[in-house]
Amino acid sequence: MNGGAIRRLAALGATALSLSGVFALAAPATAEAATGGRCAGREVRALPFPTGTVHLYRSNGYVCATTVAKKPGSGVLLVSVQARGNRPVTDRGRYKHHAGPVTVHAGHRCVKVHGAAGRGSVSSGWILC
Numbered sequence: 001m002n003g004g005a006i007r008r009l010a011a012l013g014a015t016a017l018s019l020s021g022v023f024a025l026a027a028p029a030t031a032e033a034a035t036g037g038r039c040a041g042r043e044v045r046a047l048p049f050p051t052g053t054v055h056l057y058r059s060n061g062y063v064c065a066t067t068v069a070k071k072p073g074s075g076v077l078l079v080s081v082q083a084r085g086n087r088p089v090t091d092r093g094r095y096k097h098h099a100g101p102v103t104v105h106a107g108h109r110c111v112k113v114h115g116a117a118g119r120g121s122v123s124s125g126w127i128l129c
Contacts, residue, residue: 039064039101044128047113051120054079054113056128061107063128066100067115074118084109084126 041059052069067079077099082088083106091099104111110126 039066039103045124047115047122047124049115049117049120049122052077052115052117054115054122054124056111056113058106058128061105062103063106063111064101064103065113065115066098066102067117068098069095069117071118072096076116076118078114078116078121080114082112083107084111088112088114 039055039057039059041057041062041064043055044058045056047054047056051071051074052067054065054067057064063081063083065079065081067077069077073096075094076092077095078090078092079100079102080088080090080092081102081104083104086104089102089104091102093099099115099117106128110129111124112126113122113124115122
């Protein structure tokens, strides 16, 4: 192989690598992005509050929750789920539509849920026991 062929091959490889990076950035980075913030399983509870709703799902011993804002861009959104005896799992940030999903393995234990959107919030106490 001569020097020109090696340079063309290296340029082709660099172009392919660059394009793969562009496609990787365009693809959903998380399961949340791929599912639109929905949880697996069936919805077992909805906890409405003035500025949004926390949706709770259960499937095979796992509990998952999302907070959906009533008005897009309403500030900081938060969702937190805690299985009894464990620490809470929380997602908090300046999201446009929803926070979460967050999932915990609860088995047959009770869970505590907290959600907030802007100035409104809801806390469940121990539920799904």
